[in-house]
Structure formats: C-alpha cells, structure tokens
Amino acid sequence: MKPKVVLTGKTWPIPFAKLQEHCDVQHWEGPGPIPRELLKVWLEDAEGLLSVNHGTKVDEDLLDAAPKLRVIAQSGVGYDNIDVAACTKKGIPFGNTPGVLVEATADLTFGILLSAMRRIHEGWGWVRTGQWREVMGTDLYGKTLGIYGMGDIGSAVAKRAQASGMQIIYHNRTRKQDDGHLGARYVSFDGLLEEADCIIVLVPLSEQSRGMFGKEQFDRMKSTAYFVNASRGPVVQTEALYDALKHNNIAYAALDVTDPEPLPGDHPLLGLSNILVTPHIGSATYETRNSMAMLAVDNLLAGLAKKALPACVNPSVNYI
Numbered sequence: 001m002k003p004k005v006v007l008t009g010k011t012w013p014i015p016f017a018k019l020q021e022h023c024d025v026q027h028w029e030g031p032g033p034i035p036r037e038l039l040k041v042w043l044e045d046a047e048g049l050l051s052v053n054h055g056t057k058v059d060e061d062l063l064d065a066a067p068k069l070r071v072i073a074q075s076g077v078g079y080d081n082i083d084v085a086a087c088t089k090k091g092i093p094f095g096n097t098p099g100v101l102v103e104a105t106a107d108l109t110f111g112i113l114l115s116a117m118r119r120i121h122e123g124w125g126w127v128r129t130g131q132w133r134e135v136m137g138t139d140l141y142g143k144t145l146g147i148y149g150m151g152d153i154g155s156a157v158a159k160r161a162q163a164s165g166m167q168i169i170y171h172n173r174t175r176k177q178d179d180g181h182l183g184a185r186y187v188s189f190d191g192l193l194e195e196a197d198c199i200i201v202l203v204p205l206s207e208q209s210r211g212m213f214g215k216e217q218f219d220r221m222k223s224t225a226y227f228v229n230a231s232r233g234p235v236v237q238t239e240a241l242y243d244a245l246k247h248n249n250i251a252y253a254a255l256d257v258t259d260p261e262p263l264p265g266d267h268p269l270l271g272l273s274n275i276l277v278t279p280h281i282g283s284a285t286y287e288t289r290n291s292m293a294m295l296a297v298d299n300l301l302a303g304l305a306k307k308a309l310p311a312c313v314n315p316s317v318n319y320i
C-alpha cells in the first residue's frame with residue numbers, strides 16, 4: 001500500500017506525477033488555503049505533508065493531530081511558518097528548497113531595485129495611458145548598496161550589483177569568510193543604515209529579525225535612500241515605512257513582500273507615489289518553481305523511504 005501524503009495546494013505536473021507514482025495523495029485544490037481544521041483531519045492518518053508555500057502554519061498543535069507523520073517538505077527556502085523545534089522534538093525531518101531558487105529571486109530583487117531607481121514601471125505607466133513623459137531616475141553606477149542578510153540570495157544580488165558598478169556593504173550576525181571574493185565590505189547594522197544609498201533586506205524572518213526596520217532605522221538612513229524588502233513582510237514595521245516614505249525621510253521603497261500579505265487594494269502604502277510593490281514573486285519563474293516542487297517531492301519521498309532528505313533543515317532527525 002502506498003503511504004498517504006497531504007498536499008496543501010497546486011503543484012507542477014512532473015513533480016505531481018512523481019508524487020502520485022509513490023504515494024496516495026490527498027490534494028487540496030482550493031479555493032484559498034486549506035482550512036486548518038480540515039488539514040488536521042486529513043493528517044490523522046497521513047505519513048507525509050507537502051506544503052506548497054509558507055501559508056500553512058505547522059506547530060505543535062498541528063503535529064499532535066498527525067500521529068503517523070514521518071516527514072514534512074515545503075516548496076520554498078523560508079520556513080518561518082514551521083516550528084522546526086516542534087518537528088525535531090517529534091523526530092520529524094523537515095526539508096525546504098534552498099539553492100534552486102537563488103538566481104530567480106536575485107533577479108527579481110535586483111530588478112525591483114533597478115526599476116525603482118530608473119522608474120521603469122512609472123515610465124510604462126505613463127506610456128500605456130497615452131502620455132509620452134520623460135521620467136527622471138537615479139544612477140545605480142557608483143552607488144553603495146547595503147545588503148542586510150548576505151546569504152545565498154544576497155550574494156547572488158551582490159554579483160548583479162557589482163556588474164552595475166555598485167559598491168557593496170553588508171551586515172549579517174557573522175562576517176562571511178568569503179566576503180573578499182564577493183567584493184563586499186562587512187559593516188555594523190548602524191553603519192549599513194547610515195552609509196548605504198540603497199538597502200536590500202534578505203534576512204530570514206525570526207524572532208530576532210521581526211520588526212527590525214522601524215522608525216529609528218528609517219531615520220538613520222539617507223533621505224535619498226532606496227529601500228527594498230524581498231525577505232518577509234514582518235521584518236519591516238509597515239507603519240514606520242509608510243511614515244518614512246510619506247515624509248520623504250527616505251526616497252523610495254520596492255517591496256516583493258509586505259505585512260499584511262496580500263496587501264489589500266486600499267492599503268495606505270498603495271496611495272504613495274514613491275513605492276513599487278510586486279506580489280511576492282521572487283522565485284516565480286516556470287523553471288524555478290518546477291525545480292522547487294521537484295526538490296520538495298524528493299525531500300518528501302526520501303523521508304517516506306527513511307532515507308536522508310536532500311535538503312534538511314533539522315539534520316539531527318534526518319534519516320541516514
């Protein structure tokens with residue numbers, strides 16, 4: 001008999017076929033996210049959980065409803081929705097999808113910075129309404145880019161920025177061994193806020209990083225600063241960002257992630273003229289989403305076969 005697996009949403013044809021070949025799949029097809037109470041019922045006899053994005057909260061309460069669960073996999077690298085300590089306590093390995101989404105996310109992140117600085121989206125907005133207006137932007141060349149969270153994606157953004165002639169500074173909790181190779185200079189958090197012409201946030205959401213960017217941090221930035229968030233909305237205090245933009249304490253923001261998310265159509269941020277918002281599409285290319293889904297399925301199938309997950313977040317309970 002095939003093991004039962006719960007799939008929380010839509011996935012891609014090839015990884016889906018692979019999953020179905022090996023598992024009895026109970027599949028939520030919407031509308032909207034799977035209701036929590038239903039998920040609990042489905043998990044009563046499931047051995048695997050495949051989460052298609054970070055919208056499903058996995059905590060002790062959910063795991064208590066899933067006595068047979070042996071593996072959890074999620075399509076995506078961020079896992080702020082997963083209580084990894086609770087999974088580990090129950091001996092359940094959790095796998096995410098690092099690596100395969102790095103280049104696509106770096107393209108989008110650098111792309112929204114470029115679009116904001118050169119007002120590409122604003123120019124297109126005028127042209128499409130029949131107005132051939134010149135829209136003035138700001139040079140990237142020669143500017144200092146500050147990356148907060150210089151990990152896999154941050155490093156890939158740094159390469160793109162260097163190719164555009166930018167200087168790179170960054171802040172992590174720990175200085176990177178290979179920052180010389182990246183051509184990036186390590187600075188304190190305050191140094192990053194004060195020195196950068198543009199700041200890109202690519203730090204995972206955690207209790208430490210939640211709300212990290214508030215009034216004090218925006219006040220420390222240059223009034224000409226461009227601010228990009230491509231990590232998770234709650235790293236930024238939305239009201240403080242709104243005030244900073246409204247009063248021109250910083251120049252412009254480009255956000256791929258927001259708090260709340262989705263951002264309601266009547267949200268005050270959307271009434272500002274110095275903002276660009278994209279709907280959390282960092283990894284949203286056909287190739288990348290397919291690779292992510294494939295890695296998530298490989299993580300899940302490995303766990304069900306009691307083999308090591310290719311990308312395991314809690315290696316102390318990974319199968320050997």
Ligand SMILES: NC(=O)C1=CN([C@@H]2O[C@H](COP(=O)(O)OP(=O)(O)OC[C@H]3O[C@@H](n4cnc5c(N)ncnc54)[C@H](OP(=O)(O)O)[C@@H]3O)[C@@H](O)[C@H]2O)C=CC1
Nearest residue numbers: 078149150151152153172173174203204208230231282283
């Ligand atoms: N917009 C989108 O569609 C996407 C968004 N993401 C988001 O991007 C995040 C980063 O992904 P990725 O680059 O792969 O992750 P990595 O783990 O490779 O990098 C994260 C970096 O952040 C640093 N960091 C972690 N916590 C802190 C902190 N409190 N203060 C300062 N630095 C910190 C880490 O260094 P150190 O440990 O030394 O501090 C590390 O260098 C994901 O967690 C996810 O939230 C990812 C993919 C797509």
Ligand SMILES: O=CC(=O)O
Nearest residue numbers: 075076077078283
């Ligand atoms: O936000 C997307 C992710 O992979 O994390």
